[in-house]
Amino acid sequence: MSGSPALYSPRLLGLAVTLADYPIGERMTLSESVRSRTCGSIVTVAFDPSDTSKIGISASACAVGQAAAAIFVADAEGREASSISAAMDAIASWLDDNGPLPDWADIEALAPAIPHKGRHEAILLPWKAAAVALSKGVTAG
Incomplete structure (x- = not known):
């Protein structure tokens, strides 16, 4: 048995279920699926194109992907595309063991996924889609 923390921790599973708090509403027409x-x-x-601080999200993913989506949406309000x-990029570097802990609330909950390279792409999906x-x-100005 390895000394690494459990991938599917109670914290990670708890984060995954919070996705229900961020449904995609009818007015949220500025969207992307990845x-x-x-x-x-x-x-x-x-x-919502008239107020991009209103964010909805859905994830058809394992608990790690769902937790990543929940972590993303809980701290994404008011951020612009360049910040996201x-x-x-910072999260990808961190996952590859090449960077410091990124400045995103609760991102450390995903640390047990670092040795699981097959999960990294799923973790990054919410940032990419957003x-x-x-x-x-x-719009061009």
Whole structure:
């Protein structure tokens, strides 16, 4: 038995169930769905185009992917696409053991997934979907 923490901890499972607090509403038409090539997880992030602080999310994923989606949506309010993309890069580096703990609330709950490389892409899906969705709402000026 290894000395690494359990992947499916009570904390991670508790985070996963909070996704129900962020449904995708009818007015949330600025959206993007992305799929993990490694595990097939799908995450959809949607914003109200008139108020992008209103965020909905759905995740067809394992508990790790669902927890990542919950962690994303709980701290994403008011962030712009560039901030979300920078956070995604920092999280990817952290997951690859090349970077410090990213500045995103509760992200440390995903630390047990670091040795599980097959989960990394699913973890990053919410940030990727949100960055693409928000970039759709940018108009040339």
